[in-house]
Amino acid sequence: MLTPEVVMDLFAEAFYLTILMLLVIIGPGLIVGLIVSMFQAATQINEQTLSFLPRLIVTIISLMIAGPWLLTKFMDLFNRLFSSVPSLIG
Template sequence: MTPEVVMDLFSEALYLTVLMVLVIVGPSLIVGLIVSMFQAATQINEQTLSFLPRLIMTIATIGMAGPWIITKFMDLFTRLYTNIPTLIG
């Protein structure tokens, strides 16, 4: 196994990790920004007001994008598992 192969595998895994995190966290960040703008406009300083919409959005995003994320994850590991003989030898 050459260093180039290791770097390719690592970059592919890192890209998939960043993509998964972005898909899950991105919508909750947008909701958090909208709630923060609402709190600033109405001068409501309640900490729990921003937590619940972000939590609901994160759970909804995982529910909607979960099958896609699992498919991408399984594809990566299936490809790695089937390529073990070529990667080692």
């Protein structure tokens, strides 16, 4: 049966997966952006593309490395939700 507790558990699991995906994709780019910003501050180079390109490259590489794992986690959640629909409805 679809009780408020079950809905909150489903929402919490989906929210956790969303946060995990964001951290895996955006986290390395943020770290590289911070390192490049510190380098720019130390050398007084104020070039906008200097910080954009390394973050883009690191984000793409992290997607290539962690993409299959993230897709597996997402598909596991979807399969679990899809298979539990009959028990949640009736």
